[in-house]
Amino acid sequence: MSFTDLPILGMLRNKMQWHQARQALLAENVANADMPNFKPRDLAEIGSSSGPGGMTAPSAAIVGGDGLARTDVKHIGLATADGPNATPKRFKGFEIRPGGNGVNLEEEMMKAGENQSDYQMVASLYQKSLDALKIAVGKR
Template identity: 35%
Template structure:
Protein backbone atom coordinates (compact mmCIF):
# COMPACT_ATOMS: atom_id res chain seq x y z
CA UNK A 1 0.00 0.00 0.00
CA UNK A 2 1.44 3.32 -1.07
CA UNK A 3 1.13 6.65 0.67
CA UNK A 4 -1.42 7.80 -1.91
CA UNK A 5 -3.69 4.89 -0.88
CA UNK A 6 -4.15 6.13 2.69
CA UNK A 7 -7.81 7.08 3.30
CA UNK A 8 -6.98 10.42 4.95
CA UNK A 9 -4.82 11.54 2.06
CA UNK A 10 -7.48 10.38 -0.41
CA UNK A 11 -10.09 12.48 1.39
CA UNK A 12 -7.80 15.49 1.40
CA UNK A 13 -7.18 15.04 -2.32
CA UNK A 14 -10.93 14.85 -2.96
CA UNK A 15 -11.52 18.00 -0.92
CA UNK A 16 -8.77 19.86 -2.78
CA UNK A 17 -10.23 18.78 -6.12
CA UNK A 18 -13.68 20.00 -5.06
CA UNK A 19 -12.25 23.35 -3.89
CA UNK A 20 -10.32 23.71 -7.15
CA UNK A 21 -13.49 23.15 -9.16
CA UNK A 22 -15.41 25.61 -6.95
CA UNK A 23 -12.77 28.29 -7.54
CA UNK A 24 -13.12 27.70 -11.29
CA UNK A 25 -16.91 28.14 -11.11
CA UNK A 26 -16.58 31.30 -9.01
CA UNK A 27 -14.03 32.75 -11.44
CA UNK A 28 -16.45 32.00 -14.29
CA UNK A 29 -19.20 33.83 -12.39
CA UNK A 30 -17.00 36.90 -11.90
CA UNK A 31 -15.95 36.84 -15.55
CA UNK A 32 -19.62 36.88 -16.56
CA UNK A 33 -20.73 39.51 -14.03
CA UNK A 34 -21.73 41.88 -16.87
CA UNK A 35 -23.25 39.26 -19.18
CA UNK A 36 -27.00 39.82 -19.57
CA UNK A 37 -29.05 36.83 -18.46
CA UNK A 38 -26.14 35.01 -16.82
CA UNK A 39 -27.13 33.10 -13.67
CA UNK A 40 -24.53 32.69 -10.93
CA UNK A 41 -23.54 29.09 -10.20
CA UNK A 42 -21.97 27.31 -7.25
CA UNK A 43 -21.09 23.74 -6.37
CA UNK A 44 -23.01 21.85 -3.73
CA UNK A 45 -21.11 20.76 -0.66
CA UNK A 46 -19.82 17.21 -1.16
CA UNK A 47 -21.18 16.21 2.25
CA UNK A 48 -24.31 17.61 3.78
CA UNK A 49 -25.02 16.48 7.34
CA UNK A 50 -28.76 17.17 7.15
CA UNK A 51 -29.05 15.27 3.86
CA UNK A 52 -27.13 12.35 5.33
CA UNK A 53 -29.61 12.21 8.21
CA UNK A 54 -32.57 12.40 5.84
CA UNK A 55 -31.16 9.61 3.67
CA UNK A 56 -30.24 7.41 6.63
CA UNK A 57 -33.79 7.09 7.98
CA UNK A 58 -32.60 4.59 10.60
CA UNK A 59 -30.52 7.19 12.45
CA UNK A 60 -32.17 7.93 15.78
CA UNK A 61 -31.15 9.60 18.99
CA UNK A 62 -30.90 7.22 21.92
CA UNK A 63 -30.62 7.72 25.65
CA UNK A 64 -27.74 5.46 26.65
CA UNK A 65 -27.52 6.61 30.26
CA UNK A 66 -30.07 7.72 32.85
CA UNK A 67 -28.01 10.91 33.25
CA UNK A 68 -28.55 11.91 29.62
CA UNK A 69 -31.34 14.29 28.69
CA UNK A 70 -34.26 12.39 27.23
CA UNK A 71 -34.78 13.16 23.53
CA UNK A 72 -37.89 15.21 22.74
CA UNK A 73 -38.62 13.25 19.61
CA UNK A 74 -37.11 10.06 18.38
CA UNK A 75 -35.88 11.60 15.15
CA UNK A 76 -33.51 14.56 14.87
CA UNK A 77 -35.19 17.42 13.03
CA UNK A 78 -33.53 20.00 10.86
CA UNK A 79 -35.30 22.81 9.09
CA UNK A 80 -33.88 24.76 6.23
CA UNK A 81 -34.93 28.25 5.30
CA UNK A 82 -34.90 29.36 1.71
CA UNK A 83 -32.69 32.38 1.17
CA UNK A 84 -31.99 34.01 -2.17
CA UNK A 85 -28.46 33.34 -3.34
CA UNK A 86 -28.05 36.76 -4.88
CA UNK A 87 -29.86 39.70 -6.46
CA UNK A 88 -30.88 39.81 -10.09
CA UNK A 89 -30.33 42.96 -12.12
CA UNK A 90 -32.74 44.31 -14.72
CA UNK A 91 -30.80 42.59 -17.50
CA UNK A 92 -31.27 39.19 -15.80
CA UNK A 93 -27.73 38.82 -14.43
CA UNK A 94 -27.66 37.32 -10.92
CA UNK A 95 -23.94 37.67 -10.17
CA UNK A 96 -23.10 39.86 -7.16
CA UNK A 97 -19.34 40.32 -7.23
CA UNK A 98 -19.13 40.91 -3.46
CA UNK A 99 -20.83 37.56 -2.78
CA UNK A 100 -18.51 35.83 -5.22
CA UNK A 101 -15.48 37.33 -3.46
CA UNK A 102 -16.80 36.03 -0.13
CA UNK A 103 -17.22 32.57 -1.63
CA UNK A 104 -13.71 32.77 -3.08
CA UNK A 105 -12.33 33.77 0.32
CA UNK A 106 -14.15 30.87 2.02
CA UNK A 107 -12.77 28.46 -0.55
CA UNK A 108 -9.26 29.82 -0.09
CA UNK A 109 -9.44 29.38 3.69
CA UNK A 110 -10.73 25.82 3.29
CA UNK A 111 -7.96 25.12 0.76
CA UNK A 112 -5.31 26.43 3.17
CA UNK A 113 -6.74 24.28 5.97
CA UNK A 114 -6.69 21.16 3.78
CA UNK A 115 -3.10 21.85 2.72
CA UNK A 116 -2.15 22.31 6.39
CA UNK A 117 -3.72 18.96 7.29
CA UNK A 118 -1.91 17.33 4.38
CA UNK A 119 1.45 18.77 5.45
CA UNK A 120 0.97 17.67 9.08
CA UNK A 121 -0.04 14.19 7.92
CA UNK A 122 3.08 13.91 5.80
CA UNK A 123 5.23 15.08 8.75
CA UNK A 124 3.69 12.38 10.94
CA UNK A 125 4.30 9.71 8.29
CA UNK A 126 7.93 10.79 7.91
CA UNK A 127 8.36 10.71 11.68
CA UNK A 128 6.82 7.24 11.90
CA UNK A 129 9.03 5.94 9.06
CA UNK A 130 12.22 7.35 10.57
CA UNK A 131 14.59 4.96 12.31
CA UNK A 132 14.51 5.16 16.12
CA UNK A 133 16.96 7.64 17.64
CA UNK A 134 17.28 9.82 14.53
Protein backbone atom coordinates (compact mmCIF):
# COMPACT_ATOMS: atom_id res chain seq x y z
CA MET A 1 0.00 0.00 0.00
CA SER A 2 1.45 3.34 -1.03
CA PHE A 3 1.00 6.66 0.76
CA THR A 4 -1.38 7.96 -1.85
CA ASP A 5 -3.81 5.07 -1.27
CA LEU A 6 -4.75 6.30 2.21
CA PRO A 7 -8.44 7.28 2.60
CA ILE A 8 -7.72 10.75 3.98
CA LEU A 9 -5.56 11.61 0.98
CA GLY A 10 -8.21 10.27 -1.40
CA MET A 11 -10.84 12.43 0.27
CA LEU A 12 -8.63 15.50 0.04
CA ARG A 13 -7.99 14.79 -3.66
CA ASN A 14 -11.76 14.45 -4.26
CA LYS A 15 -12.39 17.74 -2.50
CA MET A 16 -9.73 19.50 -4.60
CA GLN A 17 -11.32 18.09 -7.78
CA TRP A 18 -14.73 19.30 -6.60
CA HIS A 19 -13.35 22.82 -6.06
CA GLN A 20 -11.77 22.76 -9.54
CA ALA A 21 -15.09 21.78 -11.13
CA ARG A 22 -16.94 24.45 -9.16
CA GLN A 23 -14.42 27.09 -10.21
CA ALA A 24 -15.02 26.15 -13.86
CA LEU A 25 -18.80 26.63 -13.44
CA LEU A 26 -18.35 29.95 -11.67
CA ALA A 27 -16.02 31.13 -14.44
CA GLU A 28 -18.64 30.07 -17.00
CA ASN A 29 -21.23 32.16 -15.16
CA VAL A 30 -18.98 35.23 -15.26
CA ALA A 31 -18.14 34.66 -18.92
CA ASN A 32 -21.84 34.53 -19.82
CA ALA A 33 -22.88 37.53 -17.72
CA ASP A 34 -24.11 39.39 -20.81
CA MET A 35 -25.77 36.47 -22.62
CA PRO A 36 -29.57 36.82 -22.81
CA ASN A 37 -31.58 34.21 -20.88
CA PHE A 38 -28.47 32.66 -19.28
CA LYS A 39 -29.16 31.12 -15.88
CA PRO A 40 -26.19 30.87 -13.50
CA ARG A 41 -25.21 27.44 -12.23
CA ASP A 42 -23.30 26.31 -9.18
CA LEU A 43 -21.88 23.04 -7.95
CA ALA A 44 -23.48 22.18 -4.62
CA GLU A 45 -22.35 19.41 -2.32
CA ILE A 46 -25.15 16.95 -1.82
CA GLY A 47 -25.26 13.96 0.45
CA SER A 48 -22.11 11.96 0.81
CA SER A 49 -20.94 8.57 -0.16
CA SER A 50 -19.32 6.55 2.54
CA GLY A 51 -15.68 5.94 1.90
CA PRO A 52 -13.29 3.41 3.40
CA GLY A 53 -13.12 3.38 7.17
CA GLY A 54 -16.46 5.14 7.60
CA MET A 55 -15.11 8.41 6.19
CA THR A 56 -17.18 10.35 3.72
CA ALA A 57 -16.33 11.90 0.38
CA PRO A 58 -18.30 14.73 -1.22
CA SER A 59 -20.61 14.21 -4.15
CA ALA A 60 -22.08 17.03 -6.17
CA ALA A 61 -24.83 18.14 -8.52
CA ILE A 62 -25.08 21.13 -10.79
CA VAL A 63 -27.70 23.55 -9.53
CA GLY A 64 -29.47 26.05 -11.75
CA GLY A 65 -28.96 25.90 -15.48
CA ASP A 66 -31.17 26.29 -18.46
CA GLY A 67 -33.28 23.13 -18.26
CA LEU A 68 -31.82 21.38 -21.32
CA ALA A 69 -33.33 17.98 -21.99
CA ARG A 70 -31.64 14.95 -23.52
CA THR A 71 -33.83 13.76 -26.37
CA ASP A 72 -31.44 11.04 -27.50
CA VAL A 73 -29.07 8.79 -25.54
CA LYS A 74 -26.20 10.02 -27.72
CA HIS A 75 -26.66 13.61 -26.54
CA ILE A 76 -24.38 14.90 -23.84
CA GLY A 77 -26.50 15.91 -20.90
CA LEU A 78 -25.81 18.03 -17.86
CA ALA A 79 -26.32 16.88 -14.30
CA THR A 80 -29.49 18.48 -13.03
CA ALA A 81 -30.87 19.42 -9.68
CA ASP A 82 -33.67 16.85 -9.97
CA GLY A 83 -31.41 13.80 -9.88
CA PRO A 84 -31.15 11.33 -7.01
CA ASN A 85 -30.18 12.90 -3.69
CA ALA A 86 -30.35 16.35 -5.25
CA THR A 87 -31.47 19.27 -3.21
CA PRO A 88 -32.52 22.20 -5.37
CA LYS A 89 -30.48 24.88 -3.64
CA ARG A 90 -31.16 28.25 -5.21
CA PHE A 91 -28.46 30.88 -5.00
CA LYS A 92 -29.14 33.79 -2.67
CA GLY A 93 -29.71 36.36 -5.38
CA PHE A 94 -32.92 36.75 -7.26
CA GLU A 95 -32.01 39.50 -9.68
CA ILE A 96 -32.94 38.80 -13.28
CA ARG A 97 -32.24 41.50 -15.82
CA PRO A 98 -34.73 42.39 -18.55
CA GLY A 99 -32.80 40.19 -20.99
CA GLY A 100 -33.49 37.18 -18.75
CA ASN A 101 -29.91 36.88 -17.50
CA GLY A 102 -29.66 35.98 -13.82
CA VAL A 103 -25.90 36.41 -13.30
CA ASN A 104 -24.90 38.76 -10.50
CA LEU A 105 -21.19 39.46 -11.03
CA GLU A 106 -20.57 40.50 -7.42
CA GLU A 107 -22.02 37.24 -6.09
CA GLU A 108 -20.11 35.16 -8.62
CA MET A 109 -16.82 36.85 -7.77
CA MET A 110 -17.44 36.36 -4.04
CA LYS A 111 -18.17 32.67 -4.61
CA ALA A 112 -15.04 32.33 -6.75
CA GLY A 113 -12.90 33.94 -4.05
CA GLU A 114 -14.33 31.70 -1.33
CA ASN A 115 -13.87 28.65 -3.54
CA GLN A 116 -10.25 29.56 -4.22
CA SER A 117 -9.43 30.00 -0.53
CA ASP A 118 -11.15 26.69 0.31
CA TYR A 119 -9.14 24.97 -2.43
CA GLN A 120 -5.91 26.42 -1.06
CA MET A 121 -6.78 25.20 2.42
CA VAL A 122 -7.46 21.65 1.18
CA ALA A 123 -4.26 21.67 -0.90
CA SER A 124 -2.32 22.80 2.16
CA LEU A 125 -3.86 20.00 4.26
CA TYR A 126 -2.92 17.50 1.56
CA GLN A 127 0.69 18.72 1.51
CA LYS A 128 0.93 18.71 5.32
CA SER A 129 -0.47 15.18 5.44
CA LEU A 130 2.14 13.99 2.97
CA ASP A 131 4.88 15.73 4.96
CA ALA A 132 3.71 14.08 8.19
CA LEU A 133 3.70 10.65 6.53
CA LYS A 134 7.23 11.20 5.21
CA ILE A 135 8.41 12.14 8.68
CA ALA A 136 6.72 9.05 10.15
CA VAL A 137 8.62 6.68 7.85
CA GLY A 138 11.89 8.59 8.18
CA LYS A 139 12.14 9.84 4.61
CA ARG A 140 12.77 13.38 5.73
